[in-house]
Amino acid sequence: ERKPTIAEPTPLQQVIDHFHKLIERKDANGFFAFPVTDNIAPMYSRIISSPMDLSTMRTKIDAGEYETFPDYRADFKLMCENAMTYNLPDTVYYKGAQKLMAAGLKMMSKEKLLQLKRVLP
């Protein structure tokens, strides 16, 4: 009988997957692992119009929803910026977002991507 076909990840999905795994590891506390709910963050859904989190990004990667690498990087920035909008500067969430954003954008800089392009087929 016909075997179910598991979609082969495209080269772009493999590159995004590589960076996503590095970013997931940096979120040791899991503050960015799942959508922020109104019960853990009062009024969150009223204050943040475009929520984003690592599990949603994972779903989008696997569904092939990122057409370009900058599209993925934009969701990563959105996730960090949301945390720096909702939370006050002296919170673990704001500070964690600041640190994650700096590390992530450095890792996914244009220079780093150019280096990667050189080694990819």
Ligand SMILES: COc1ccc(C(=O)NC2CCC2)cc1-c1cc(C(C)=O)n2cccnc12
């Ligand atoms: C998926 O989101 C979370 C998951 C777990 C935790 C958590 O373990 N918080 C404990 C550390 C002190 C309570 C916090 C959060 C969390 C993320 C966020 C973000 C990202 O804004 N947040 C904001 C206010 C309150 N809680 C949170």
